[in-house]
Amino acid sequence: MNIFKPTWMxxxxxxLSAKDLNQKGITTVLTDLDNTLIAWNNPxxxxxxxxxxxxxxxxNIRVIVVSNNNHAxxxxxxxxxxxxxxxxALKPLTVGINRVVRKNKLDKNSTIMVGxxxxxxxxxxNLAGVRGVLVKPLIETDAWNTKFNRFLEFFVKRSLKKKYPELVWHKELQ
Ligand SMILES: [Mg+2]
Known part of the structure; x- marks a missing residue:
């Protein structure tokens, strides 16, 4: 399996409605912070x-932020x-996700990671063994590291699309 492949887009x-999450047996939503949950210009x-x-x-669906940013x-x-x-959290390593899973005794089958x-x-x-949900970035930023990441993203996304043509954006979980 391709380690970059999202389960859902x-x-x-x-x-991600409570109804759809319940239907899929998802009880915990781990989420990235920047550009997933909030945009830099709208904290x-x-x-x-x-x-x-x-x-x-x-x-009773838990939402836990898993971010590479510092504590403060x-x-x-x-x-x-x-x-x-x-x-x-050191993403793409599993450090943060596994820390949260351990600390909260989460079941990986009922946990998703959104980013x-x-x-x-x-x-x-994927490396941690939870299903991933890719979302569109809330806003483009000018930070050099983000620009560099977007550059890599472009190539990874292109190869994913070639390999998995069924990977397309949806409005809701299905
Ligand atoms: Mg982000």
Whole structure:
């Protein structure tokens, strides 16, 4: 199996409805922070995002942020949402995901990892043995490291598309 291959491709994280997650037996959503949950120019998130977090909470579906960023930065970013988080996750390594799985005694079969990058988020998900959900980045950024990552992403995505033509964007889980 290709380690970059997402299980699902969903346009936005808040299109993952509690109903669809329940139907698939998913009880925990691990999510990347930057460009997946929030955009750098909108740290408070959108009303849709806040509603999504609320909806999942109502259904007892946990949302845990798994970010490569440092503790202070992630804490500050997620505080307003009341979400649990793991920082310095070292994606594409499995360090962060496995730390969260161990700490919370999660079942990997009922856990998914959502992120906007194939080479970090999806690779970490596949290597850790949880299903990955790729989302479109909320916004393009100018940071050099992001630009470099996008460059690699372009080639990885192109080869994935060639190999798995069935991989297309969906609005919702199916
Ligand atoms: Mg990201």
């Amino acid at each position: 969903i346009e936005k994280i808040y299109n 408070d998130g959108t009303p849709e995002l806040r509603q999504w977090i609320e909806d999942l909470k109502q259904e 930065r992630v804490k500050k970013a997620v505080e307003g949402f009341g979400l649990e988080f793991d920082s310095r 906007d990058q194939l080479i970090t988020d999806m690779a970490a998900a």
